[in-house]
Amino acid sequence: MTYIAKPKFHHPGLKKNDLGYTHRDYEGKISTLCAGCGHDSITASIIEACYELSIEPHRVAKISGIGCSSKTPDYFLGNSHGFNSVHGRMPSVLTGANLANRDLIYLGVSGDGDSASIGFGQFAHSIRRGVNMTYIVENNGVYGLTKGQFSATADRGSKSKKGVTNTDNAIDLVAIALQLGATFVARSFSGDKTQLVPLIAAAIRHKGASFIDVISPCIAFNNHAGSTKSFDYVREHNDAVNRLDVLVGRDPIAVDYAPGTVQLVEQHDGSKIALRKIDADYDPHDRLGAQTFLAKHAAKGQIVTGLLYVDPEAEDLHEHLNTVETPLNTLEADTLCPGSTVLDKINASLR
Amino acid sequence: MKPTDIAAPDYFHKVVDCQWACPAHTPVPEYIRLIAQGRYSDAYMINWKSNVFPGILGRTCDRPCEPACRRGRVEETPVAICRLKRVAADFKDDIKQRLPKPAPKNGKRIALVGGGPASLTVARDLVPLGYHCTVFDGDPEAGGMMRTQIPKFRLPNSVIDEETGYILGLGVEFKGGHRIESMKALLAEKYDAIFVGSGAPRGRELDIPGRKEAAANIHIGIEWLANVSFGHTDKIGKRVIVLGGGNTAMDCCRTARRLGGEKVTVVVRSGFEEMKASPWEKEDALHEDIPILNYMVPVAFKHVAGKLIGVTFQHVKAEYDAKGRRNLVPSGDPDQTIPCDDVLVAVGQENAFPWIEQDCGIEFDKWHMPKVDQKTFASTNPKVFFGGDAAFGPKNIIWAVAHGHDAALSIHKLLSGEDIDERPLPEVEVSSQKMGIHEWSYDNDISIDKRFKVPHRDKVVALKDIRAEVELGYDVKLALGEAHRCLNCDVQTVFSTSLCIECDACADICPMDCITFTDNGEESDLRQRLKAPSPHPDQDLYVSSDLKTGRVMVKDEDVCLHCGLCAERCPTGAWDMQKYFIEMTHAGSTCPTKSRSAA
Secondary structure, eight states: OOSSOOOSOOOTTOOOOTTSOOGGGGBOSOOOSOTTOHHHHHHHHHHHHHHHTTOOGGGEEEEEOSSHHHHGGGGBOTTSEEEEOSTTOHHHHHHHHHHHOTTSEEEEEEEHHHHHTTTHHHHHHHHHHTOSEEEEEEEOSEETTTTOEEOTTSOTTOBOTTSOBOOSOOOOHHHHHHHHTOSEEEEEETTOHHHHHHHHHHHHHOSSEEEEEEEOOBTTTBOSTTOSSSHHHHHHHEEEOEEEEEEOTTOOOOSOOOTTSEEEEEOTTSOEEEEEESSTTOOTTOHHHHHHHHHHHHHTTOEEEEEEEEOTTOOOHHHHHTOOSSOGGGSOHHHHSOOHHHHHHHHHHHO | OOOOOTTSHHHHHHHSHHHHHSTTOOOHHHHHHHHHTTOHHHHHHHHHHHHSOHHHHHHHOOOTHHHHOTHHHHSSSOOOHHHHHHHHHHHOOOOGGGSOOOOOOOSOEEEEESOSHHHHHHHHHHGGGTOEEEEEESSSSTTTHHHHTSOTTTSOHHHHHHHHHHHHTTTOEEEETOOOOOHHHHHHTTOSEEEEOOOOOEEOOOOOTTTTTTGGGEEEHHHHHHHHHTTSOOOOOSEEEEEOOSHHHHHHHHHHHHTTOSEEEEEOSSOSTTOSSOHHHHHHHHHTTOOEEOSEEEEEEEEETTEEEEEEEEEEEEEEOTTOOEEEEEOSOOOEEEEOSEEEEOSOEEOOOTTSOGGGSOOBOTTSOBOOOTTTOBOSSTTEEEOTHHHHSSOOHHHHHHHHHHHHHHHHHHHTTOOTTOOOOOEEEEEEOEEETTEESSOOSOOOOOOOOOOBOOHHHHHHOTTSOSBOOOOHHHHHHHHHTOOOTTEEEEEOGGGOOOOOHHHHHOTTOOEEEEOOOOHHHHHHTSSSOOOOTTSOEEEOOOOTTSOEEEEEOTTOOOOOHHHHHOSSOOEEEEEEEEEOOOTTSOOOOSOOOOO
8 A cells, every 4th residue: 555646757768669658658546455465566467468569558448356356457557448347247247348349358357256256157157158358367365355364266274374274175267267168278476577477468369268377475464384375385386387478460589499499379360479398298289288287286286387278279259159240339220230120031030 | 796785875875966966965855855844944054064155055056966966867857956055045044043153262273365165164164173263365355256256146245245254253263355475474374274265366368369459348257257246347338249158258248238238249169068157057148138159269359449349250160080079170151250349258267376485385286286185185285275276276166165174174184183184984874764654754755847947037127237136046835846856865765685575566666667676697787687778877776685586686776766665565674765864074073984884
């Protein structure tokens, strides 16, 4: 919590993107979260990713539910569309908005409470339907706003700040997203922007349901010894399978990689993801393999991060429904409702 | 890079750019905060202690602090530091009770030659310690060039009287109208030490054809200004040419405008941009309808029957050789004669020591300047010290004050039987400004106001009265607005490696992208890997020791706003905002000799 507004001055030498914006132009209001909150780093990463992709702020809709994480859309993209929905209902509102206007970029921002508890069903169905969106869960394993109860993603056996041991099994949202058919699945850590920023950028460029689980330590209630979502624990147990660079446009790959260490993934829109492999055997195109890998490492207490699965040829909800290219919200009334003669014809065809 | 040693007094001093640039190292942000709080007398006394003449300098200083001001790197213009100093002087209460009390005499006698800023500073520092100081000046009143060369419309006598009065009132013996004609005779009077602060009293000549013949209408700038100051000269011809591009030339042309000069023209050899005059003084001259013609070299004074009728100029252009040195070469355009009634020559000042005999033990160099130690200001005669313009040639008042402090310290050490080469370190105090979780004892909300203009007297009125001060000074409201522009660079960002959990909160919130967490490396390499470009290598990098992840915290001090958001967003208190106050060592301060640990 900070009382003064962030000063408007910025570094005079800040680089501008293709639109002439600096990264400061993608900021929102100053954060009211606790000092040091991991969520603020995710906010900074979203700002950085949108800046690097030269996204026009008015082409973005950021939609969230309730919770510390769901407050964060106020802190980035101050010139974008936003909707702060009922607790756990972000996925439905996002799906509706996406159906009405398929032209916007949809950022769904949620937390472990919002997505793994009250909105678990909503989360599942939006993924299952393949809504074209970037679904980010800011996962701290704890209900911060209500002072630190375990959430549904808290690992069994981890300890609360007061020393109570969690006896419930944890929901692994990444495993579930994989199972439900998400076409871009990643996990990252708020304390590792070099990994997180390109993941968010690649997810935004992905057509289909992108899901990123970002472990984000709660400084106030879940950053102690015994927690499995603390800075120290995540840094010790982080097992990154890959690092990536997002290449947009026709830019040749400027980075010099050792042969065999990089896998190029071309997405639907022509953008490329250069995957620098850390685990040489890991194949991000193998959904089943990813599930097994994840389960094996989870059993060893390791937190697997990186781009875990991507289907570059994915389809989205609009393709499944065969809707028109023109966003529905821009169609005139006579197109949307062609009148009783047309209805009669349709009825006749069904008799 | 090695971790930054913030305990070294110079590290944080450099961050306070204005104070570092000031020859007297006046604690600028400290007095600006006091002005913002309406504590004008307190602000004045901080200045008085450091630069001795706040009211005078607040009107006339050459302002080395302002080009250094961090605000000038953040936006277009620096804080109006100089004019805020004047605010402290204008709005203070009676401060006489705060001046040092006379100490019992210690029996030591010091002679000070010249009654200008350097000598008066020496006297100010030494009299309260019990020294008997005698100041000699050829003019009847104290002040030296501040009184004789600076026009009254820039610096009224009342201000000079007040501030020289504070010093003389400490118990200085002032012998006005007593010009020292012989160093030998002065040495024979057995003073314990002699300080020479006699300035650079001779205006440089311009020896070109016609100089002798038209002498009646050709005046040496500083002499003419002195004559105006004392009322000996009260008019000049309608058409006046001022030769020279320094601040004296600006004073000459603006004075001429007030004494009957209707068409006053300044002509300089160099380009307009390279003129030595301060930009604001050029601006003031232009504002008073005085054109400044450049790249013109005077070649002859034209005269008819002993009467000056004009000056002939050769047009030149600048050419740069392979080493980047500038040469002025004829441009080929035909010479131009500008008609005039009077010429004021302001092409420089020189030192002159005809009164120092060769066998006084004072050695001179090949430029006829005394050999003076840069640090102690001692001459080759251990009892004789030099300062101000007399030491290293013409500079300005604030340098004279700085010299005076250092020379006074030397004299005090010499007469206390100490080694004058051993200079005590300044006293440094660093204290946290934290009042609450996000409350600081300074105003950290950054003002985005542009520099406020100082109100000027109406031009028509100003040009009619040579004693009417042109600048009216800030009023309280403008002063408050300008004071808020100060970035409080003395409130330092202090980092504790052991407390940092590398959550990135500080790097994320920093409005100027000053903070980077990265792998360590050589400075040139690190500067390439910062979050934002690092265009000023003279601005230090603050580097931590190794963090838990093996990385280091690197902060580029360059454009830090000192807004304290890094400290507000830090969950562990690894960042703290701590006020750094440095007290330069003056004669008689309790002198710490070891460096103290900061923070």
